[in-house]
Amino acid sequence: MIRKYPLFIAAVALLVMTASGSRDESVSGLPSAAATPDSQGTVEFTCTGNKVAFNATAESIAVDWGDGSTEEYGTLDDDKVWHEYANETERIIRIRTGNLSFFSCYSQQVTDLDVSNCPALTELRCYGNLLSRLDVSKNTALTRLYCGRNQLSSLNVSSNTMLERLDCEYNQLGVLNVSNNMALTVLLCNNNRLKALDVSNNTALTSLYCSYNQLSADILDRIFKDLCERSGKSYGEIYIGGNPGSSECHRSIARDKNWFIPN
Numbered sequence: 001m002i003r004k005y006p007l008f009i010a011a012v013a014l015l016v017m018t019a020s021g022s023r024d025e026s027v028s029g030l031p032s033a034a035a036t037p038d039s040q041g042t043v044e045f046t047c048t049g050n051k052v053a054f055n056a057t058a059e060s061i062a063v064d065w066g067d068g069s070t071e072e073y074g075t076l077d078d079d080k081v082w083h084e085y086a087n088e089t090e091r092i093i094r095i096r097t098g099n100l101s102f103f104s105c106y107s108q109q110v111t112d113l114d115v116s117n118c119p120a121l122t123e124l125r126c127y128g129n130l131l132s133r134l135d136v137s138k139n140t141a142l143t144r145l146y147c148g149r150n151q152l153s154s155l156n157v158s159s160n161t162m163l164e165r166l167d168c169e170y171n172q173l174g175v176l177n178v179s180n181n182m183a184l185t186v187l188l189c190n191n192n193r194l195k196a197l198d199v200s201n202n203t204a205l206t207s208l209y210c211s212y213n214q215l216s217a218d219i220l221d222r223i224f225k226d227l228c229e230r231s232g233k234s235y236g237e238i239y240i241g242g243n244p245g246s247s248e249c250h251r252s253i254a255r256d257k258n259w260f261i262p263n
Helices: 004-026 217-226
Strands: 040-047 052-060 060-064 070-073 075-086 091-098 102-104 112-119 124-126 144-146 166-167 187-188 207-209 236-239
Touching: 052 060, 070 075, 091 124, 112 217
Parallel strands: 102 124, 124 144, 144 166, 166 187, 187 207, 207 236
Antiparallel strands: 040 091, 040 112, 052 075, 052 102, 060 070, 060 091
């Protein structure tokens, strides 16, 4: 029995070293809650300012704030998370999260946003920032996208076939293709640079805001003809003011299909 003690002691020492090594790995980089990649999503965004905040719905959140500090949170349900800095230097915030379904970072001076690793995301709110590009091609579960008041010159939503609401107003869009978004009910694309808009496939549409673009009378008439028929249903709304052709187009085409044109 005496001879077995050294082997027993060595085994205990090995277990202690292994456990210690596991703890060391968990504190390097992001917190341990973000260590399981299979069901996780990741968000990365760049911003400036002495305070940053975002809202999220997820099973867990682990944040690297870009200043050497990290924090971990439990289940969130549209809860706000924020962090303060000593100065306004540009920083990259990295987030690991379990089953992220809702993310909002509106009005945070965000210049770059990566949500490509969030397959469960159904609602994204990133309006009021400084984004010049936005890739949502991997977010095929999206039903609501709010990306207005940025600096986007292009936006591809062809992969987002479940999209029901798209707010992309006050950008610099010259083209917008919503032909694959047949579930779309509300489209806000006003205050852009659109010269054409095809809504012939958007048979669920109830509200269309396309004011202050570059739509001619002929194009507006084409849009009116492509609008889905709403006779016998609640009226649809279409806003066209501020376009070159808004005064010469034939509004009766839309009105005959039970669409209201307030401007």
